[in-house]
Amino acid sequence: MARQAPVRDVAPTVQRLRLRYAKRGRLRFTSTRDFQRALERALRRTGVPMAYSQGFNPHPRISYTNAAPTGTASEAEYVELALVKRLDPERLRDALDEALPEGLDVLEVVEVRTPDLAARLEASVWTVELPGVGCEEASSAAAAFLKCDRAEVSRLTKSGMRTFDAREPVVRLETREASPGADGTPCAILDLVVRHVTPSVRPDDVLAALRLVADLVPPIPARVTRLAQGPLVDGASDGDPRRAVSDPLAADRD
């Protein structure tokens, strides 16, 4: 007699919530899977009434979208939760933020009122700090990159080594100077706006391209932060790069 998965009374989903969270400081070294485990445990500790999947090995219903790579900090990561009881989003935000370690910070929680958040995450705004690289060197490399029509790079992805164009999805690439470090080393900053395409083009791909087209080799690994993701605004190529995308949760907020 083969054992069947127990049929349980799974309570129906009555509410969906969208979270924006940040990955900061030393916790930027967490991978997506690390975050998933931490979130699921925090949800259990806070007693959030999650909806579960059926089967022998039921999982809480959580969808993760477009997570920033390991080692990259972010101010704009998105997750969606399905619940079997209606919760106050603000209280959930406070409780979850408290339960997660410092550095994985829940910034806002809104109730889902519109479908398909993933489709609204059209592009990301990144800043890339390059300690040890002077601003001039960085801006001439950026200019060389922008002049290209294509910039092929290769990266090991889940489906093996892939070669793709890192130039086309780059909407903006600008450079500025950070205030020098305590020991006086220079530090250039790249402001980068990249459309989400498949395979995804990430800041490290753009850095790989800068190395190829302009021999830019940072002496110290770059520090990358995703500042925002969302729909590209009209005129995304002018003005403050941080305004190049709009708030993807705006539609859920009434």
Next chain:
Amino acid sequence: MSVESVFPQLEALLPLVTKPVQYVGGELNAVSKPWDSVSVHWALMYPDAYEVGVPNQGVQILYEVINEHPDALAERTYAVWPDLEALMRANDVPQFTVDCHRPVGAFDLFGLSFSTELGYTNMLTALDLAGIPLHARDRDESHPVVVAGGHAAFNPEAIADFVDAAVLGDGEQAVLAITEIVRAWKAEGRPGGREELLLRLARTGGVYVPSFYDVDYLPDGRIQRVAPNRPGVPWRVSKHTVMDLDEWPYPKAPLVPLAESVHERMSVEIFRGCTRGCRFCQAGMITRPVRERSARTIAEMVDNGLAKTGYEEVGLLSLSSADHSEIAVIAKGLADRYEGTETGLSLPSTRVDAFNIELANELTRNGRRSGLTFAPEGGSERMRKVINKMVTEEDLIRTVATAYGNGWRSVKLYFMCGLPTETDDDVLQIAELASRVIETGRQASGTKDIRCTVSIGGFVPKPHTPFQWAAQLDHETTDARLRKLRDVIRADRKYGKSIGFRYHDGKPGIVEGLLSRGDRRVGAVIEQVWRGGARFDGWSEHFSYDRWMAAAQNAFEGGPVDVDWYTTRERDYTEVLPWDHLDSGLDKDWLWEDWQDSLAEVGVEDCRWTPCFDCGVCEQMGTEIQVGPTGVTLLGMPPLPPRGDDLLAAAPSPGTAL
């Protein structure tokens, strides 16, 4: 003087290494105390990769016990992988703790937990990266006192050159006693320097300081005697035994790492010790007597631990969990309590009987029944008499049939190869046993879709066991025997396809054997092999047998001993064993008689259920067996709070239905 974090230097290296998250700390329930707020600083190390070390209960317990002390702090450190090691060397980043990233060299005490000898080379890497001289004799007051603990510390002779001290047995009270001695010595202005501090520790009789003992050898290589070389240092050092586990419900706040570990669940230790008396089992021998935690404390630890960690699975841990006198009450109580909460419960099962299956059924009431594990250890009934693991073939078949009949689809059977008096035939009987298991299992389950996995590894004789005198089987014979077994299983047309075969080759066992029954002369081998690049010897992809043998050849050159002398040589009654001055409580004559009984294939009962057979532990250590039943029938827990009530929305908002 405060101690700075090395994180800024480390941070720049992390993007260049694999799985950087293992070096950043940030575990839930980790503790950071200001350096200057306390006078005694402990760095605790599990000398393996973070993913193996972080779940370790011993370290978690000691970490918490020390951090609860108002005048002490503890931080943790783990072995760094070779990629980071190279970068740390190139950039002068020292061995660091993951809690506050403080340099290990700045601590007062550096405690290492050795559950296996294969962590010795990783200790040397850590010492070296920390800037602590490898040899204890080269250290001065500015260096931490290096203390070894854990099961392997019951014979620390092979690492005697590198450690300042070793502690045998339970650590909870021992670390507090050491903390107190260090605190007082520092408060008095460190009179007499390092020597005086070590003397104060040694005089307690519960801390072994190798440098205070001289070892003399006979011309043939055997030990002549081991004697203290300072007044006031005792002839023998005894182990520590915590007597009331209900008083020590640690860890109270288990660590939850961000990185994935090898043990993704919470553990609650339900008892310590084991008196089944399996003769190969060092753990069972050195942790006597059995001390149970009460059902109520266990339930509280489970409840509290789940609330503090959010883990979705709890393992009820001990050496033989089904032997707890109230295990049925505990299993049912917990299964009832967590029904419908998606909380998994598990027992590391080893006992081969139907009761174990009932328990496993209870614990997996709501979950998946994937696999059960049993450890008959000996392939033939004769072998099981030799090792005192009395399971008849009929019992085993009946148990396994019950398992398949209850919906379990796969059963794993653990065996050892190379046990004393074993022949090819004893091992080949495993194949017959496995075929019978599948045959019976197919009948019981009514399906061909069942599996049995035979997992077998080489036996390594361990100190403080009746087999401490035994000859280890050489790796060529071990491997040949295992190959024969594999061929017989493969040739089984009818059932062979349902039988999985996993084995460990014999070479690593020889190195483990050298280290576990080694004496001080083995230290030179460890140092040489480490200098030659040995790291992470417990990992087959890093382990090199040839490197070890070359180092041994060099180190033993011109002397009377070699690797075979330590491993495949049988010892006799009169030989002074390197660990004779380290007292696990077991009477050496009792062990010898048990060894003789083993050769005569005579069993010994479990002292929980039969009169004391005078193994010596309780008398020597002033301890006693602590088992129930206490008569508890309910766990006495308040009901679980409903989920999320404190977070509920003020009023149901209309919301767009999606």
